[in-house]
Amino acid sequence: MTVTQHDLAVPNTRSHSRGGRNFEKTSWIFMRASGLVLVILVLGHLFIMNILDGGVQRINFAFVAGRWSSPFWQVWDLTMLWLAMLHGTNGLRVIINDYAQSGKTQFWLRGVLYTASAATIILGTLVIFTFDPNLA
Numbered sequence: 001m002t003v004t005q006h007d008l009a010v011p012n013t014r015s016h017s018r019g020g021r022n023f024e025k026t027s028w029i030f031m032r033a034s035g036l037v038l039v040i041l042v043l044g045h046l047f048i049m050n051i052l053d054g055g056v057q058r059i060n061f062a063f064v065a066g067r068w069s070s071p072f073w074q075v076w077d078l079t080m081l082w083l084a085m086l087h088g089t090n091g092l093r094v095i096i097n098d099y100a101q102s103g104k105t106q107f108w109l110r111g112v113l114y115t116a117s118a119a120t121i122i123l124g125t126l127v128i129f130t131f132d133p134n135l136a
């Protein structure tokens with residue numbers, strides 16, 4: 001079956017940006033820029049963790065401990081976490097604006113999205129910086 005644009009729900013047409021035009025423009029540019037950086041970070045991550053040098057079989061606590069003893073990989077993983085979360089959250093923010101009908105639904109969906117996103121960013125950041133290799 002071929003999906004055409006007529007099969008898709010029509011997005012909301014009224015303007016819903018609170019920050020004004022500049023915020024939506026910055027957000028548009030951010031999606032493209034973060035997408036480009038994510039291609040490098042995610043493909044690099046995939047290649048190094050899952051393909052190179054024995055791939056996924058060699059990943060264990062010692063491997064992670066060795067990797068995170070280097071500031072380079074800490075910054076790599078931190079950037080990947082923040083960019084993927086902000087990119088994904090901003091993408092879902094736009095989808096909520098486009099498709100949630102009532103203001104109340106938008107409010108609650110945004111609340112769940114921002115809470116889950118903030119929790120994931122904070123927990124992930126804490127794990128990268130407070131990881132203790134002597135736990136094992």
Ligand code: HEM
Pocket residue numbers: 031032034035036038039042084085087088089090091092094095
């Ligand atoms: C790997 C490289 C990635 C590239 C090149 C990329 C690129 C893009 C671009 C250009 C958009 C904007 C589309 C538009 O405005 O119409 C977008 C939207 C989006 N991206 Fe990504 N992205 C990547 C990774 C991710 C990741 C890791 C996530 C999830 C964490 C994600 C979630 C989303 C979501 C939810 C949207 C909104 C979809 C929509 O507007 O229909 N993307 N992506």
